[in-house]
Amino acid sequence: MVPVVELKQLTHVYVSDRKASLAVEGLDLAIYPGEFVSLVGPSGCGKTTILSMIAGLLTPTQGEVLIQGQSVAGPTPEVGYMLQQDYLFPWRTILQNALIGLELTKRLTEDNRQRTISLLEEMGLEGTQDGYPSQLSGGMRQRVALVRTLATDPDLLLLDEPFSALDYQTKLQLEDLIAGTLRQKEKTAVLVTHDLSEAIAVSDRVILLASHPGRIKRTFDIPEHIRQAQPLLAREQEGFNELFHEVWREMESSEHAD
Amino acid sequence: MIQHKSDELLPSQHQSHKLLEELHTTYLKRQRKHRSHVFSVQMALLVVFFALWEVAGRLKWIDVLLFSYPSKVFAQIWRDMISGELWGHLGVTVGETIVGFILGTLFGTLLAVVIWWSPFLSKVLDPYLVVFNSMPKVALGPIFIVMFGAGFTAIVVTTLSITVIITTLVVYNSFNEVDPNLVKVVRTFGGSRSQMFRKVILPASFPAIISTLKVNVGMAWVGVIVGEFLVAKMGLGYLIIYGFQVFNFTLVLSSLLIIAVVATAMYKLVVYLERKLLKHR
Numbered sequence: 001m002v003p004v005v006e007l008k009q010l011t012h013v014y015v016s017d018r019k020a021s022l023a024v025e026g027l028d029l030a031i032y033p034g035e036f037v038s039l040v041g042p043s044g045c046g047k048t049t050i051l052s053m054i055a056g057l058l059t060p061t062q063g064e065v066l067i068q069g070q071s072v073a074g075p076t077p078e079v080g081y082m083l084q085q086d087y088l089f090p091w092r093t094i095l096q097n098a099l100i101g102l103e104l105t106k107r108l109t110e111d112n113r114q115r116t117i118s119l120l121e122e123m124g125l126e127g128t129q130d131g132y133p134s135q136l137s138g139g140m141r142q143r144v145a146l147v148r149t150l151a152t153d154p155d156l157l158l159l160d161e162p163f164s165a166l167d168y169q170t171k172l173q174l175e176d177l178i179a180g181t182l183r184q185k186e187k188t189a190v191l192v193t194h195d196l197s198e199a200i201a202v203s204d205r206v207i208l209l210a211s212h213p214g215r216i217k218r219t220f221d222i223p224e225h226i227r228q229a230q231p232l233l234a235r236e237q238e239g240f241n242e243l244f245h246e247v248w249r250e251m252e253s254s255e256h257a258d
Numbered sequence: 259m260i261q262h263k264s265d266e267l268l269p270s271q272h273q274s275h276k277l278l279e280e281l282h283t284t285y286l287k288r289q290r291k292h293r294s295h296v297f298s299v300q301m302a303l304l305v306v307f308f309a310l311w312e313v314a315g316r317l318k319w320i321d322v323l324l325f326s327y328p329s330k331v332f333a334q335i336w337r338d339m340i341s342g343e344l345w346g347h348l349g350v351t352v353g354e355t356i357v358g359f360i361l362g363t364l365f366g367t368l369l370a371v372v373i374w375w376s377p378f379l380s381k382v383l384d385p386y387l388v389v390f391n392s393m394p395k396v397a398l399g400p401i402f403i404v405m406f407g408a409g410f411t412a413i414v415v416t417t418l419s420i421t422v423i424i425t426t427l428v429v430y431n432s433f434n435e436v437d438p439n440l441v442k443v444v445r446t447f448g449g450s451r452s453q454m455f456r457k458v459i460l461p462a463s464f465p466a467i468i469s470t471l472k473v474n475v476g477m478a479w480v481g482v483i484v485g486e487f488l489v490a491k492m493g494l495g496y497l498i499i500y501g502f503q504v505f506n507f508t509l510v511l512s513s514l515l516i517i518a519v520v521a522t523a524m525y526k527l528v529v530y531l532e533r534k535l536l537k538h539r
Contacts, residue, residue, distance in 0.1 A: 057445060075448035083446075087439045091461045100457065104447040152447065 002069050003030040004156050004188040005054055009063035012049050022213035023049045026063070029207070029216065031188060033155075036179065038191045038199035038206045042251060046214025047192040051158050054190065055081045067156065077105050080154035082162045086145040088133040094144055095120070095129035101152040116151045123147055123177065139170035146178060150185070157182060159191040163198065175202055175231040196247050200240065201231040208250055218250055326508040334512040344516075351482060351493040352520060354410060358417030359478035359524075363471055365418065366425025373426070374433045374459065375451070387423060395419040396481075399488045408489035416488070417481030421474050428473070432466030433459050468532045475524050479517065 010027040013020050024046040031037050039047045052058040054065055056075040065072040067079060075081075080101075088097045098116050102108040120129055123143045133141055142162060149157060162178070163171040179202045182189050193199050199206045200220075204227055210217040226237045234240060308328045314320045315327025338344035373380040399416050406412040436459050444454045486495025494513045501509030 055446060056448075057442075075446055077448065081446035083439060083442065085439070087437070087443050089440060089443075089458070089461070091464070100443070101447045104444060104449040104453055104457065148443075 001032055003032050003066075004035075004068060005029070005031040005190070006066040006069075007050075007054075007063070008066065010050070010053060010060050010065065011062040012046070012053060012058065013061045024053075025213040025215055027215060031190065033188055034183075034186050035205065036182065036189045036191070036203045038193060038203040039209060040193060040196055040199045040206060040247070040251070041209030041214070041217070042211050043194070044214075045209035045211035047209060048160060049214065051081075051160050051190065051192050054156075055079055055158055057081075077107075077152055078154055079156045079158060080149040080152060081158045082145060082149045082160060084161045085165045086133070086138075086141040088141055088144055088148075090133055093130050093132060094125065094136070097133065097144055098129075098147045098151055101148055105152055107152070112151070116147065119147045119150055120144070122181070137170075138166055139174055142166060142170075142174060143177065146181070150181075155188060157187050157189045159189060159193075161193055162191075163193070163195070171198075172232050178202075179231050196251070197235060197240075197244055198231070200226065200243055200247065201234040203227075206247060208247060220247055323505070324507055326511050330508045331512045331515060334508050335516065338512070347493050347497055348516065348520070350490075351486065351495065351517075354413050354417070354482045354485070354493065355478045355524070358414045358421065358481055359471075359474050361414065362418050362421030362478060362481075363425055363467070363474050366422045366470070366474075367429050367467060369422065369426040370429035370433060371455070373430050374455070380430070387427060391423045391427060396484050399485065402485075403489050408491075412489055413482055413485030413493075416485035417478050420481040421477045424477065425470050425474060428470045429463065429467055432463040436462040465532075465536055468528070468535065471528045471531075472525065475521065475528055479521050483517070 007027050007029040010024060010029075011022070012024045014023050027050065039050060041047060049058065053060050054067075054072070056065075056072045056079070067076060088094075089100070092100070095117065098120060099108060099113065102112050102116070117129065120126065123146065125140060125143055125147070128136060128140070128144075133144070136144065142165075145162070159178070163174055166174060175198060191199065191202065196206075200222060203222055206220040206222065208217045208220065209215065220243065222243070223239055226234045226240055226243070229237055311325075312328045315322050315325065315330075335344070373383060396416070396419075398419055399412075402412045402415045402419070406415060440458050440462060441454055444458055449457065482493070483495040483498070486493040487499050490496040494517055497513040498510050501507060501513065
């Protein structure tokens with residue numbers, strides 16, 4: 001099976017006026033179709049840098065990113081990127097916001113438009129399409145951002161802490177919605193988060209990174225019964241707490257080592 | 259049983275609804291009262307100002323030759339309106355101002371777009387823009403007159419020399435202040451620089467562009483009046499300089515009063531436009 005994403009000896013160096021610093025070093029990783037993988041780790045472990053390189057927004061200093069076996073040279077329609085906040089355009093209606101990706105990739109057909117409208121409805125946003133972002137709550141806005149990402153029908157979704165700006169209750173609801181939607185549509189996903197319980201609850205695999213420079217410290221495979229449960233219920237599954245503490249201890253020990 | 263309960267609930271719901279409505283009405287009333295209070299004090303200030311001016315003029319507290327007084331000024335305006343002399347001057351000046359205002363905003367914005375497009379060019383031009391902006395461009399007026407002849411073109415160009423650079427600086431600045439995350443949204447879809455501009459930078463900067471319109475209304479008036487001082491045989495600026503030369507300060511003040519009224523009307527128009535265009539922000 002060809003991995004959806006393959007990172008080969010991925011290295012990235014940030015150069016500033018003061019110095020050049022190693023953000024990520026020699027990272028190897030393969031993610032297969034339908035997998036939900038989380039990247040967790042202390043700050044400075046290069047989580048967002050890795051995501052930006054997969055998205056084609058940053059060029060690796062060394063090594064390469066392969067998407068469906070093809071080397072990445074820039075952003076491609078096969079990859080969708082969801083940011084920390086919704087960043088909807090305030091001057092566009094909800095539907096116009098959801099259609100922006102199709103507009104930019106010049107695929108705005110009537111079919112795609114209808115598909116986007118039904119996506120909005122699937123996300124519980126019916127009746128809002130002619131409203132403006134300022135009229136929606138934070139959770140609803142982030143759901144519009146999800147529709148915007150899904151509208152271009154990417155195979156791979158990159159989620160850059162998409163729940164971090166939401167209140168706890170909304171966050172749990174949205175985790176369920178996003179994890180469920182991505183599983184149902186058989187998308188592959190990479191989630192960057194600093195919330196360990198979120199990572200364990202939604203993923204098939206949690207990758208713990210160490211910092212300075214960013215590298216893989218350990219990979220945790222999530223047991224089948226936690227995987228199958230909805231994120232909200234996964235937190236109550238047997239073994240969840242033990243797993244949480246194991247990841248936590250491992251992360252703590254890496255932080256103390258630095 | 260349930261039916262009975264809801265029946266019991268209804269009157270209290272009705273009452274709380276009524277209470278809310280009452281509170282809202284009181285709030286609206288208070289707001290309206292506050293607004294009318296502000297407006298009446300504003301009007302009173304205006305009346306007191308004109309009354310004091312009139313009294314001071316008639317009782318010779320101030321030099322009437324220099325400062326005139328309202329009844330003389332209004333009589334002058336009335337005479338010029340009746341004789342039809344005013345309309346020609348007013349038309350010329352308003353025409354020049356509108357053209358200068360629109361072209362200034364347009365050219366300034368276009369220049370800002372060019373600079374935004376090329377970060378290299380923006381770094382190169384930066385010191386020149388700053389120097390040119392701080393230079394008293396009005397001093398270039400005589401050159402424009404020789405270049406374009408004493409008339410409409412020279413006056414509009416004088417106005418442009420005042421408005422274009424400041425517009426460029428303000429608009430370019432607002433282009434740069436657009437939330438980089440909105441731009442990132444476009445980049446994640448592989449958008450080009452031109453798409454980035456059309457879909458994000460320009461619409462996001464719309465409020466800034468509109469607010470430069472407000473500044474440019476004032477700037478355009480300054481440019482046109484100065485231009486008319488230098489060259490014109492028509493226009494309100496010409497009336498001012500003519501009144502000055504024949505020591506008819508009543509004419510000077512009446513022209514200023516008309517400018518104040520028309521400039522305010524233009525400003526209000528821009529504010530109205532702003533409200534229409536930025537409804538959803």
